[in-house]
Amino acid sequence: MGHDAHAEPEKKPGKLGLLGKAYLPAIAQGLLHTLGHIVKWDHNTLNYPDEKRAPFPGYRGEHRLTRDEQGREKCVACFMCSTVCPAHCIEIVAEEAPWPDREKRPKIFNIDMMRCIYCGMCEWACPCEAIELTEVFNIPVRTRAEKIYDKERLLSN
Amino acid sequence: MSDSGAGMVSWVLNGDPVESPAGMTILEAAKAHGAELPHFCYHPGLSIAGNCRICLVETNRSPKPAISCSERISDGLEVQTHSEKAVEAREGVMEFQLINHPLDCPVCDKAGECTLQDYSFDHGPDESRFVEKKNIRHTKDLGPTIKIWGNRCIVCTRCIRFCDEISGTGELCVVARGDRSVVDVFPGIPIDNPLAGNVVDICPVGALISKDFMFQSRVWNNEHTETVCGGCARGCNVTVETNEGFVKRLMPRENTDVNDWWMCDFGRYGWRYAHDDRRVSVPRRGAEAVETELEAHRDLGELVRGAWGGSKKVAIVVDPFLTCEEAHLVGRVAAGTGATVGGWLPPSGDELTFPGKFKISGEKCPNRRGVEAVLGQEVFGSQAKAVESMLNSGGVDLVIVFAGFPNADCPDALASAVGKATARVAFTLFDGAWSEAADLVLPSASVFEKEGTYVNEDGRLQRVRSKDRPGDAQLAQPGLHSASISSPWVTSELVALQRALVHVGDAERSLSAAGVFRQLADSNEHFKGQSHRGIPATGVPLGGLAPAGVGEGSES
Numbered sequence: 001m002g003h004d005a006h007a008e009p010e011k012k013p014g015k016l017g018l019l020g021k022a023y024l025p026a027i028a029q030g031l032l033h034t035l036g037h038i039v040k041w042d043h044n045t046l047n048y049p050d051e052k053r054a055p056f057p058g059y060r061g062e063h064r065l066t067r068d069e070q071g072r073e074k075c076v077a078c079f080m081c082s083t084v085c086p087a088h089c090i091e092i093v094a095e096e097a098p099w100p101d102r103e104k105r106p107k108i109f110n111i112d113m114m115r116c117i118y119c120g121m122c123e124w125a126c127p128c129e130a131i132e133l134t135e136v137f138n139i140p141v142r143t144r145a146e147k148i149y150d151k152e153r154l155l156s157n
Numbered sequence: 158m159s160d161s162g163a164g165m166v167s168w169v170l171n172g173d174p175v176e177s178p179a180g181m182t183i184l185e186a187a188k189a190h191g192a193e194l195p196h197f198c199y200h201p202g203l204s205i206a207g208n209c210r211i212c213l214v215e216t217n218r219s220p221k222p223a224i225s226c227s228e229r230i231s232d233g234l235e236v237q238t239h240s241e242k243a244v245e246a247r248e249g250v251m252e253f254q255l256i257n258h259p260l261d262c263p264v265c266d267k268a269g270e271c272t273l274q275d276y277s278f279d280h281g282p283d284e285s286r287f288v289e290k291k292n293i294r295h296t297k298d299l300g301p302t303i304k305i306w307g308n309r310c311i312v313c314t315r316c317i318r319f320c321d322e323i324s325g326t327g328e329l330c331v332v333a334r335g336d337r338s339v340v341d342v343f344p345g346i347p348i349d350n351p352l353a354g355n356v357v358d359i360c361p362v363g364a365l366i367s368k369d370f371m372f373q374s375r376v377w378n379n380e381h382t383e384t385v386c387g388g389c390a391r392g393c394n395v396t397v398e399t400n401e402g403f404v405k406r407l408m409p410r411e412n413t414d415v416n417d418w419w420m421c422d423f424g425r426y427g428w429r430y431a432h433d434d435r436r437v438s439v440p441r442r443g444a445e446a447v448e449t450e451l452e453a454h455r456d457l458g459e460l461v462r463g464a465w466g467g468s469k470k471v472a473i474v475v476d477p478f479l480t481c482e483e484a485h486l487v488g489r490v491a492a493g494t495g496a497t498v499g500g501w502l503p504p505s506g507d508e509l510t511f512p513g514k515f516k517i518s519g520e521k522c523p524n525r526r527g528v529e530a531v532l533g534q535e536v537f538g539s540q541a542k543a544v545e546s547m548l549n550s551g552g553v554d555l556v557i558v559f560a561g562f563p564n565a566d567c568p569d570a571l572a573s574a575v576g577k578a579t580a581r582v583a584f585t586l587f588d589g590a591w592s593e594a595a596d597l598v599l600p601s602a603s604v605f606e607k608e609g610t611y612v613n614e615d616g617r618l619q620r621v622r623s624k625d626r627p628g629d630a631q632l633a634q635p636g637l638h639s640a641s642i643s644s645p646w647v648t649s650e651l652v653a654l655q656r657a658l659v660h661v662g663d664a665e666r667s668l669s670a671a672g673v674f675r676q677l678a679d680s681n682e683h684f685k686g687q688s689h690r691g692i693p694a695t696g697v698p699l700g701g702l703a704p705a706g707v708g709e710g711s712e713s
């Protein structure tokens with residue numbers, strides 16, 4: 001017995017009778033329970049992937065690099081996202097932008113989606129609203145290399 | 158006050174009575190007592206301009222706040238650096254500094270080391286009250302290496318004073334008036350003096366940008382290694398900034414005995430050879446690569462063992478890029494084999510002295526004096542001739558060549574002389590006539606991959622460091638490559654020579670650079686009493702080498 005006065009008294013395993021030892025009544029009970037649910041049709045599972053659940057607001061899925069009104073990436077390669085990223089999974093190489101109104105843009109922008117912990121800090125840190133987490137979560141791939149998303153892939157998400 | 162010592166001034170800093178040498182400005186004296194004051198236009202190496210007003214403090218001498226960078230301390234002066242009045246004054250200045258500033262920190266290369274950013278964080282308002290349109294000023298090239306973002310300029314004139322006072326070239330000036338004023342060059346005269354890169358360092362904001370470093374990395378991602386420049390015998394103190402093993406830029410490090418706060422562009426931009434694809438990175442026997450470095454070092458050991466005891470005719474050609482430690486090991490090999498040691502210097506450049514006292518040496522290598530002091534002979538003088546005639550007359554059994562010349566600018570004499578020996582070993586950075594005919598080619602380490610010491614033209618002993626310390630790291634785990642600045646990986650001469658000496662039986666085990674230096678300090682009078690740990694960040698003059706009046710004298 002525990003020292004705690006309020007502790008529940010320990011349950012002693014009861015002696016099983018012959019019926020109990022056969023387990024059959026318990027199995028039948030379980031099957032009946034399942035059958036009950038089938039009849040009532042109140043199951044919670046979805047027929048994924050044919051049916052999809054609408055993500056909750058603020059769901060953090062795969063990233064997207066956003067575009068400005070002229071269709072160019074908004075990203076200015078400031079490295080804020082890669083600096084804040086706790087998983088160190090953003091790799092950026094900057095270059096001079098070819099446009100007169102912008103100085104810098106990413107030449108390479110890679111996210112290692114397998115290292116990413118989908119924390120959303122990159123989205124928070126971005127001063128240009130250039131990166132955001134979408135509701136996309138179900139992109140299976142065949143090789144690990146495909147899960148390192150480059151700029152084009154992120155722009156098309 | 159008569160009770161203060163000779164040349165000392167008693168004054169009051171934030172309520173505490175303090176003493177400082179007469180003639181100091183409030184800003185300098187306060188800093189010496191641990192109270193850092195913000196400043197843009199003040200720079201310890203330049204004249205006082207007093208135009209930015211961010212250094213305002215409250216004093217008992219005037220009702221208005223005073224600029225601490227130009228106001229000198231005097232007896233009885235009372236200074237408040239953080240009184241309400243002082244802080245309010247600085248906040249006002251900060252607000253004015255920011256009204257026309259574009260605040261484009263995300264794309265500004267200075268972000269992370271920008272004083273405007275720092276002070277705005279400390280003193281600036283949260284929000285701008287400036288609703289009018291900001292001024293647009295020019296963004297353009299000022300010279301082959303420098304670009305200006307005029308919008309960011311706070312017109313502190315540091316860059317202009319540098320060109321007037323230190324380089325003496327005066328290319329920069331302020332154009333336009335009022336809030337439209339901005340730095341520019343005179344028409345048709347770009348800023349291209351040999352010290353131009355320094356204006357980028359001293360620009361407190363991101364107005365002046367080095368095109369070499371532009372967009373290359375964010376400064377907070379860089380790792381810093383305090384070392385010396387290998388560009389010339391001056392041995393400027395520098396910080397090498399690397400990112401993931403790649404050099405991003407070199408920045409001068411303050412050393413008032415050598416380079417003050419500056420460095421030259423030749424040294425600053427002269428690091429690319431370390432990442433050159435043509436670098437020799439794997440050891441070879443003739444044209445065929447050797448599987449492991451250990452094997453190649455054993456080959457070297459075997460050759461040295463064959464010549465041990467003076468039975469063969471051996472020549473060693475050294476380069477002035479070897480560290481003192483490496484030279485010491487060369488000395489041991491030479492002593493064991495009875496070798497003749499000589500060497501060549503790279504082609505010399507112009508010796509330049511600037512109005513600001515900054516000097517560039519004509520000797521384009523960092524350690525001639527060190528190698529000669531260690532080996533105890535004029536290896537690059539009279540010995541060069543001796544080795545040359547020995548090699549040219551033929552009959553040399555083994556020649557070991559060190560050709561760590563950046564950009565493959567090896568002296569011609571070296572290239573033509575080495576081909577005539579029976580067995581040839583070449584340590585080299587780049588392939589050339591000296592290595593193509595060699596039986597064993599070993600990669601040299603660049604200045605950025607070496608660990609040890611250099612002696613500059615004034616006889617000052619200074620530490621050379623590499624980020625990954627190939628020498629030390631590799632010795633800790635024999636057989637493992639150490640990641641170095643360039644890829645693939647390079648092991649320094651320090652390691653190769655020690656492995657050879659172990660193979661011969663002359664050494665029990667390989668040591669770190671500090672360990673080899675200890676041996677050197679025990680055996681060489683110039684280096685007596687020195688140790689790696691004992692060398693200050695700014696170096697130390699060596700006994701018997703430093704000319705009179707340089708530094709404080711040796712510790713031996």
Ligand code: SF4
Binds near residue numbers: 120
């Ligand atoms: S979601 Fe988090 S872990 Fe993933 S890239 Fe962004 S910051 Fe990094």
Ligand code: SF4
Binds near residue numbers: 077082126128
């Ligand atoms: S924080 Fe935004 S703008 Fe900056 S590099 Fe990341 S995505 Fe680009």
Ligand code: SF4
Binds near residue numbers: 311313314316364
């Ligand atoms: S360019 Fe930089 S150093 Fe020159 S005046 Fe402007 S802010 Fe000062």
Ligand code: SF4
Binds near residue numbers: 386391420421
């Ligand atoms: S003066 Fe010499 S040591 Fe100094 S930065 Fe230039 S090359 Fe390097």
Ligand code: FES
Binds near residue numbers: 195198199206211
């Ligand atoms: S630092 Fe004193 S006025 Fe600029």
